[in-house]
Amino acid sequence: MRRTPAALAGAEPGPAHTIEFDGREIPALPGQTIAAALWAEGILAWRTTRVGGCPRGAFCGIGVCFDCLATVNGRPNQRTCLLPAQPGDTVATQEGHGRADLAV
Amino acid sequence: MPTSPSEPYDLAVIGAGPAGLAAAVTAAELGLRCALLDAGARPGGQYYRHPAPGLGAAHPERLHHGWSVFAALSDRLAASGVDHLAGHHVWTAEQGEVWRLHATLGPEAADRAVVRARSVLLATGAYERQLPFPGWTLPGVVTAGGAQAMLKAGLVLPGRRIVVAGSGPLLLAAASSLVTAGAAVPAVVEATDYLGYARGARTLATNPAKLLEGANHGAALLRHGVRLRRSSAVVEAHGTDRVTGVTVARLDRDWRPVPGTERRIDCDALAVGHGLLPQIELATELGAETRVTPDGTVALKVDPGQRTSLPGLWAAGETCGVGGADLAVVEGELAARVIAGAPVPAALRRRRERRRAFAELMAAAHRPGPGWTDWLRPDTDVCRCEEVPAARIREAVDELGAGDARTVKLLTRAGMGWCQGRMCGPAVACLAGDPNPRADSRPLACPVPLSQLADPT
Ligand code: FES
Numbered sequence: 001m002r003r004t005p006a007a008l009a010g011a012e013p014g015p016a017h018t019i020e021f022d023g024r025e026i027p028a029l030p031g032q033t034i035a036a037a038l039w040a041e042g043i044l045a046w047r048t049t050r051v052g053g054c055p056r057g058a059f060c061g062i063g064v065c066f067d068c069l070a071t072v073n074g075r076p077n078q079r080t081c082l083l084p085a086q087p088g089d090t091v092a093t094q095e096g097h098g099r100a101d102l103a104v
Numbered sequence: 105m106p107t108s109p110s111e112p113y114d115l116a117v118i119g120a121g122p123a124g125l126a127a128a129v130t131a132a133e134l135g136l137r138c139a140l141l142d143a144g145a146r147p148g149g150q151y152y153r154h155p156a157p158g159l160g161a162a163h164p165e166r167l168h169h170g171w172s173v174f175a176a177l178s179d180r181l182a183a184s185g186v187d188h189l190a191g192h193h194v195w196t197a198e199q200g201e202v203w204r205l206h207a208t209l210g211p212e213a214a215d216r217a218v219v220r221a222r223s224v225l226l227a228t229g230a231y232e233r234q235l236p237f238p239g240w241t242l243p244g245v246v247t248a249g250g251a252q253a254m255l256k257a258g259l260v261l262p263g264r265r266i267v268v269a270g271s272g273p274l275l276l277a278a279a280s281s282l283v284t285a286g287a288a289v290p291a292v293v294e295a296t297d298y299l300g301y302a303r304g305a306r307t308l309a310t311n312p313a314k315l316l317e318g319a320n321h322g323a324a325l326l327r328h329g330v331r332l333r334r335s336s337a338v339v340e341a342h343g344t345d346r347v348t349g350v351t352v353a354r355l356d357r358d359w360r361p362v363p364g365t366e367r368r369i370d371c372d373a374l375a376v377g378h379g380l381l382p383q384i385e386l387a388t389e390l391g392a393e394t395r396v397t398p399d400g401t402v403a404l405k406v407d408p409g410q411r412t413s414l415p416g417l418w419a420a421g422e423t424c425g426v427g428g429a430d431l432a433v434v435e436g437e438l439a440a441r442v443i444a445g446a447p448v449p450a451a452l453r454r455r456r457e458r459r460r461a462f463a464e465l466m467a468a469a470h471r472p473g474p475g476w477t478d479w480l481r482p483d484t485d486v487c488r489c490e491e492v493p494a495a496r497i498r499e500a501v502d503e504l505g506a507g508d509a510r511t512v513k514l515l516t517r518a519g520m521g522w523c524q525g526r527m528c529g530p531a532v533a534c535l536a537g538d539p540n541p542r543a544d545s546r547p548l549a550c551p552v553p554l555s556q557l558a559d560p561t
Contacts, residue, residue, distance in 0.1 A: 003286030005259035009155060010162035031156020036258025044243035044262065044346050044373075048414075051491040055345055057243045058262075059488070060526075062150060062249030063143070063550075064231045067488060068523035075211070081254070084145075084156070 017087035021046070029063045034080035034091055035061070035068050046070045046080070070094050110203045113139045113187075114445055116221035118194050121149020122429040123421025124227030125177040132184040139219055140181075141192040141207060143550075147178060149229055151429045152248065153256040155429045165506030167256045167281065169317060170429060177433075189196065192217060193550045197224060197386050203416060213555035223443050226387055226404070227436060229423035230380035232274075233401065233477050236494075236531050238484045239341030239350075240376070248278040248377035261287050263373030268352050269293035269338040271470045273318065273428075280324035282375070289330045290369050293352050295359055295378070295476075297335045300469025304461075311462040313430065313520075337361065338374060339479040347374055347559035349424040359473030379470055380426040381530070387423070388543040392415055397425045399467035402543040408453070410439035418443060427463030436458060477535060486535065487528040489521020497535050509533040509542070 006013070016027035019037060028037035034059040039048060045055035046068050059067040063082045070091050072078040076098030080091070109159050110284060117128045120142035128140040140147075148154055152174040155161040165171035180186065192207035203224045209215040226495035232247045239245065246254075246262050248270060249554050256520035265288045268279040279292045281369075308315060325332065332351065339361050340351040353366035382403045388394060393405040393413035410418045418439045421432030434456045441448050480486070500506040500515040509532045512518055519525030524546055525532070533541060548557075 002215060003284070005167075005255055005261060005285040005421065006159075008166050009159075009259060010166070011155065012160040012162065012258055014158050014160060030158025030461055032159070032258045032260070036254055036260045039254060039258070039260040039262055049491055054241060054491075055243050056241065056488075059250060060232065060247045061253040062231065064246075064523060064526050065488065069522070081250075097413050 017085075018090060019089040021091045024095060028085035029099050032085055034070065034072065034083050034085045037085045038080070038091075046091065047094045048096065051087065052092050053096075069098065078086070111137075112222055113137050114221065115139070115148060115223050115440075116141060116203065116205055116219050117225045117227055118142075118205065118225035119149060119229055120144065120147040120188065121151055121227060121229050121421065121432065122173070122177075123229075123432035123436035124149065124225070126433040127225050127227060127420055127440040128186045129177060129180040129184045130437045130440035131444055132186045133180070134446050135439065136440075136444050138184075139187045139189055139221060141189045141194055141205065141219060143191070143193045144217035145190050146192075147181060147188065148174060149462050150253060153253050155257060161259070161285050162242035166284075169277070171319070173429070173433060174297045189219065191219070192219075194386060195548050195552045197390065199390050199414060199416070200443060208550070208552050208556055209273045210520050211553055213553065215553075216556045223418065225411070225418040225439055225443070226423050227420050227432070227434075228383045228386065228423055230382050230426055231526060232377040233379050233493065233530050234376070234527055235472060235521045236484055236486050236528070237337075237339055237341070237479050238481050239343070239347070241345050241488055242341050242343050243345065243483055244343070244347035244373045245341050246373065246375055248274055248375040249380075251373075251375040252278050254280055255281055255285055259486070261285060261373075262375070263347075263371065264288060265290060266370055266373040266375055267291055267293065267338065267371045268375045268549050269350070269352075270377040271472065272296040272377065273466060274377060274380070276318065276321040276325065278375055279330060280321040283328040284324060285428070289325075289328070289369060291352065292325065292330055292332045293336045293338055294332065294334050295337045295355055295472070296470050298469065301465065304465035306466045307458075310458045314428075314462055316456060337479065338376065339366070339478070341374055342368075345355045347372060350374055353479075355473070356475065357473065358475035360475030360478045366409060377465070378472055380422060382423050382426060384419075384423050384543060385546045385549045387412060387414065387417060387548070389544050389547060390417075394543045395425070396541055398464050399471040400541050401426065401467075402541050409442040409448075410435055411442070416437055425460075426467065427459055427461060431456065431463060474534070485551060486531050487516075487518035487521065490517045490519075492516045492518040494535070497532060501536055506536055509536050512536045529548065
C-alpha cells in the first residue's frame with residue numbers, strides 16, 4: 001500500500017464535498033481547512049502580492065504569517081489555513097491587497 | 105456559555121496546548137473554577153494538533169510522539185468541569201484585581217467575549233523563527249512546523265519530495281513525520297554541528313527520555329534513507345511559480361556559507377525553520393519582565409512558582425523559554441498547584457529543573473551564527489508582507505543610521521504588514537545590528553474586527 005497521510009492515520013473520512021477555487025471545482029474532506037484542501041489538489045499558491053505580484057500560499061500553517069490569504073465567499077483577506085472548508089464555499093485568488101472592488 | 109458570569113473565574117488559562125491543558129485540569133481537580141480559552145477548535149495546541157473528527161482518523165497517535173500524554177489530559181479535561189472556550193482568540197488582557205480577557209470569536213460585531221478571572225495563566229506557546237534566504241517566498245517553501253501542522257490536522261503534504269532545513273530539534277521530528285506519511289525527504293539540512301550538545305554531557309545524562317526521542321526520530325530517518333547534513337544550510341530556493349530545487353552549502357562556525365561547497369538538490373517543497381519564538385505579547389504589552397534565552401529569543405521571566413513579574417499573571421511552557429511538551433506539562437501542573445495554594449511535590453520541581461536545563465542546552469546548541477546574513481542577496485525579501493528587500497534594510501542601517509529594528513521599521517516598513525513582524529522580526533533586528541533582542545510589543549495580539557474594538561463592553 002502506498003504510504004499516505006490518510007493511510008498513516010487510519011483515516012476513513014466522511015464523503016468529500018466540493019468547494020470552488022477560481023471557477024474550478026475541487027474536493028474537500030470534512031474538517032479540512034481551505035488551505036489543506038488546496039494542498040491536497042497540489043495547489044500551492046492562491047494569492048499574489050501587492051508590490052511584486054508574486055504568488056504566495058500557505059507558509060506557517062498556523063495563522064501567524066498571513067501568506068495564505070484569499071477571498072472566501074466574497075470576503076477578502078481570509079486566512080485559509082485557519083478556515084474550515086464549508087460545502088459550496090467559493091475561494092478566489094486574492095490579488096494585491098484584496099480590496100480591488102473598493103478601488104483603494 | 106455566559107460570556108460575563110457575575111462571579112469571575114478563579115483561573116483563566118490562555119492556550120490549550122500541553123502547558124495549558126495540564127494547568128487547567130490540575131487547577132480544576134484542586135477545586136478552582138477554571139476557564140480554558142483557546143483559538144483552536146479542538147484542544148491540543150500546535151504540538152497535539154490532530155485531525156478534525158470528519159476525517160475519521162482511527163490512529164491519530166501515529167502522527168505524534170507522546171500521544172498517551174494528550175489522551176490522558178483530554179480525558180481529565182472532559183471530567184474536570186473546566187469551561188473549555190474553543191475558538192476564542194484573546195487579543196488583549198486587562199490587568200486588575202479581576203482580570204478581563206477580551207476574545208474575538210469571528211468577524212461579526214457580536215462575535216466576542218469578555219472572560220473575567222482572578223488569576224491568569226499564559227500558555228500561548230510559540231511560533232517558528234525564520235531566517236530569510238533567496239527564494240524563501242516561493243510557493244512550496246513552508247515552515248517546518250507548518251508542514252507538521254497541516255499534516256497533523258489536514259492529512260496533507262506540500263509536495264512529494266520535501267527537503268527539511270534550518271536548525272533545532274523540530275527538524276528531525278518534522279522530517280520523521282513527513283517520511284512516515286509518505287513523502288520522500290532527500291535531505292535534512294541542519295545548520296549546527298551538534299557539538300554544542302557535547303558540552304552538556306551531564307544534562308544529557310539526566311534526560312534519557314529526550315535522548316530516546318531523538319534516537320527514535322533518527323531511527324525513522326535511517327530506515328527511510330534520509331541523509332542528515334550538518335553544518336549546512338539551504339542558501340537558495342529555485343523556481344518561478346513554485347520550488348523546483350534548493351542549493352545547499354556548508355557553513356563555517358559562524359554560519360557563513362563556505363564558497364565552492366554548493367550542491368543542488370531537486371525537490372518540490374522545502375520545510376524550513378530555525379527554532380521557536382515564545383508568543384508572549386499579551387504579557388509584554390502589560391510590561392511583564394522578560395529574559396533572553398541562550399538561542400537569542402525573548403521569553404517571560406518567571407519565579408520557581410511560574411509567577412511572572414505581574415501580580416496575578418502566571419506563565420508555563422514555551423512562553424517561559426522553548427523547552428518542549430514534557431516540560432510544558434510539568435510547568436503547567438506546577439503553576440496550577442501554586443495558584444491553588446497546593447503543595448508542589450519535590451519530584452515535580454526536580455523534573456522541571458532537569459528539563460529546563462536540557463532546554464537551555466538545546467537552545468545554546470542551535471543559536472543562529474551571525475554569518476547567516478551572508479546568504480542574503482540585495483534583492484532577497486526580508487519582510488514577506490511588505491516585500492522589503494535586504495538592500496533597503498541595509499541602506500536604512502548603513503546610510504540612514506538606523507541602529508535597531510524599530511527604526512528600520514519606520515524607515516522601510518519592514519514588520520509593518522499583516523504579520524506585524526512575526527516573520528521578519530529576528531532577521532531585521534540582526535541586520536540592524538541590534539545587540540539586545542527585545543520583546544515584541546503589540547497592542548493587539550491578533551486581528552480584531554473594528555466593530556469589536558469600538559465596543560469592547
Ligand atoms: S499560512 Fe500563515 S497564516 Fe495561514
